Amino acid sequence: MDELAILEQAKSYRTVERGTMLAEAGEPLDHLSSVVSGCATMSRSFADGRRQMVGLLLPSDFIGRPGRAVSPYNIEAASEVTLCRFERRTFEQLMDRSPNIAHRMLVMTLDELDAARDWAVVLGRMSAREKVINFIVNLARREAAAHDGTVAEGPVQLHLPLSRETIADYLGLTIETTSRQFSALRRDGLIETPSAREVRIPDFARLALEIDDDDGGVIS
Amino acid sequence: MDELAILEQAKSYRTVERGTMLAEAGEPLDHLSSVVSGCATMSRSFADGRRQMVGLLLPSDFIGRPGRAVSPYNIEAASEVTLCRFERRTFEQLMDRSPNIAHRMLVMTLDELDAARDWAVVLGRMSAREKVINFIVNLARREAAAHDGTVAEGPVQLHLPLSRETIADYLGLTIETTSRQFSALRRDGLIETPSAREVRIPDFARLALEIDDDDGGVIS
DNA sequence: CGTTCACTTGAATCCGTTCAAATAGGGTGG
DNA sequence: CCACCCTATTTGAACGGATTCAAGTGAACG
Incomplete structure (x- = not known):
C-alpha cells in the first residue's frame, strides 16, 4: 500500500478552543500534526515572566518533530484551532519506510529553519515600528499565499489572530510599545x-515599502 | 558500495583565511561542507548597514543545505577555517540513494532549528548583560563539548573567535555596549x-548562574 | 446600566545607542 | 630594540527609543 494512502488513513482531526495548550515546554508530545485552521503560538517563558514567541503556527504549518518526543516550546492555541493529527510512532514508522515522506519532512524543516533565522534578524535589528510593520505585512502575505498568490497592491483587510499582548511577546516588545506603534501607523495613514x-x-505597497526600501530594507 | 564510503571518497578539504566569504546572501553555493576547524559567521545585512548574525559555525557544524542552491545568508570565515567539502550535486544524489544519510540530515536540521529558535529568544528578551554572559557561557560549553563532556566548575579559559564588533552583530548590540558589558563583568569579578x-x-558556575537561576533563567 | 477586560494614552525613567575622544596592543620599518 | 602607526577596544557624555508605572477609554457582556 502506498505510504501516502496509509498516512491518509492514520490521520485524525481535532479541534481545540482558544487557550488550549497543545504542548508544554519540556513535556512529551505524542502526536504530530498540521494546522488546518486557526492560529497557534510557539513560545518559551523565563522564570521571571518574560516570554518570547519563536513562531506563529498558521494553516499548513507543522507541529512537532519526528524523532523527538519532547517539545522545547510551549504551543498554545491563539484561536480555535483545528489540527490534522498523526500518532508520532505511526508517523515515524512510515517515515522510515518512505524516503518520499522523509524527504518532504527535510524540505519542510529547512523552510522552518530559514524562517527561524529570519525571525532572529527581525528581533535583533529592527526598531519597534519596523517590527510591527513586518508583522502586519507578513501576516497579509501569508494570508494571500493561503488563497491564491500575491497580495493586492490596493487596499487589504485582515484579521489579527493575536491579542496586543501576544503580538508584543512575538515581537520582543511590551504591550504598550506595540499599541503605540499601531497608533502611530494609524496617524501616518498607513493602516486603519x-x-x-x-x-x-x-495602500499595501506603501506599507511594505517602509521595511523593504533602500533605507532599511533587507538585502537579498 | 556503502554510501558512507562513497561520501568518504567524495570529500575534499579546503582551508581559507580569515575574512573569506564562503557564501554571499542570494548567491549560489555549490558545495556543502562541515567545519573542521576555525569559526565562521552566518549573517544578513540591511541596506543601511545594520547586520545581524543568525548563527556561529564552529567545528562539526554544517554549511549549506541539500536541495537548495542559494544561500540566504552571508557566510564569512571569522578565523582561518578548514572545511570538509562535498560537491552539492554529488551529496544530493547520495542522499537520494541513502535513507541513512537523509535521516542524518533531518536530525541535524532539526537541531539547527532548535538552535535558531533559542537564538530568537536570546535576541528578543535578554538584556545586554544577559546576552554577553549567554555568549561566553555557550562558547565555553561548546568548546567543552568538542573535547570531552561538561565544563569544569572551576576556572575556565577560552579564546574568543570573534572581534567585539562581530560579537555585537551576533548579539544584536552595538560594539560600545558589548565592550561595556565585558568591562562590567570584569568589574564584578565574573571574568578576567x-x-x-x-x-x-x-568560577564558571557563578557566571552561568546569572542566566540560569530562578530570577531570570529560562524554564525548561 | 454597571462591570470587566483589552487596549490606549500619558509621564517619568532607564537601558542601550550615538557621537566623540582616549587608550591599548600588535605589527612595521628604521 | 625602539619609535611609530594603525586598528581594535575602552571609556565618557548626551541623547533617544522602549519600558515602566499609572491612569484613562472603549467595547462586550451580564
Whole structure:
C-alpha cells in the first residue's frame, strides 16, 4: 500500500478552543500534526515572566518533530484551532519506510529553519515600528499565499489572530510599545483599525515599502 | 558500495583565511561542507548597514543545505577555517540513494532549528548583560563539548573567535555596549580578560548562574 | 446600566545607542 | 630594540527609543 494512502488513513482531526495548550515546554508530545485552521503560538517563558514567541503556527504549518518526543516550546492555541493529527510512532514508522515522506519532512524543516533565522534578524535589528510593520505585512502575505498568490497592491483587510499582548511577546516588545506603534501607523495613514483585531491597509505597497526600501530594507 | 564510503571518497578539504566569504546572501553555493576547524559567521545585512548574525559555525557544524542552491545568508570565515567539502550535486544524489544519510540530515536540521529558535529568544528578551554572559557561557560549553563532556566548575579559559564588533552583530548590540558589558563583568569579578580575545572565568558556575537561576533563567 | 477586560494614552525613567575622544596592543620599518 | 602607526577596544557624555508605572477609554457582556 502506498505510504501516502496509509498516512491518509492514520490521520485524525481535532479541534481545540482558544487557550488550549497543545504542548508544554519540556513535556512529551505524542502526536504530530498540521494546522488546518486557526492560529497557534510557539513560545518559551523565563522564570521571571518574560516570554518570547519563536513562531506563529498558521494553516499548513507543522507541529512537532519526528524523532523527538519532547517539545522545547510551549504551543498554545491563539484561536480555535483545528489540527490534522498523526500518532508520532505511526508517523515515524512510515517515515522510515518512505524516503518520499522523509524527504518532504527535510524540505519542510529547512523552510522552518530559514524562517527561524529570519525571525532572529527581525528581533535583533529592527526598531519597534519596523517590527510591527513586518508583522502586519507578513501576516497579509501569508494570508494571500493561503488563497491564491500575491497580495493586492490596493487596499487589504485582515484579521489579527493575536491579542496586543501576544503580538508584543512575538515581537520582543511590551504591550504598550506595540499599541503605540499601531497608533502611530494609524496617524501616518498607513493602516486603519476598524476594531482592535481588524487592520485595513489602504495602500499595501506603501506599507511594505517602509521595511523593504533602500533605507532599511533587507538585502537579498 | 556503502554510501558512507562513497561520501568518504567524495570529500575534499579546503582551508581559507580569515575574512573569506564562503557564501554571499542570494548567491549560489555549490558545495556543502562541515567545519573542521576555525569559526565562521552566518549573517544578513540591511541596506543601511545594520547586520545581524543568525548563527556561529564552529567545528562539526554544517554549511549549506541539500536541495537548495542559494544561500540566504552571508557566510564569512571569522578565523582561518578548514572545511570538509562535498560537491552539492554529488551529496544530493547520495542522499537520494541513502535513507541513512537523509535521516542524518533531518536530525541535524532539526537541531539547527532548535538552535535558531533559542537564538530568537536570546535576541528578543535578554538584556545586554544577559546576552554577553549567554555568549561566553555557550562558547565555553561548546568548546567543552568538542573535547570531552561538561565544563569544569572551576576556572575556565577560552579564546574568543570573534572581534567585539562581530560579537555585537551576533548579539544584536552595538560594539560600545558589548565592550561595556565585558568591562562590567570584569568589574564584578565574573571574568578576567588577559587580552581582548581571551576570557578567563574564575568560577564558571557563578557566571552561568546569572542566566540560569530562578530570577531570570529560562524554564525548561 | 454597571462591570470587566483589552487596549490606549500619558509621564517619568532607564537601558542601550550615538557621537566623540582616549587608550591599548600588535605589527612595521628604521 | 625602539619609535611609530594603525586598528581594535575602552571609556565618557548626551541623547533617544522602549519600558515602566499609572491612569484613562472603549467595547462586550451580564
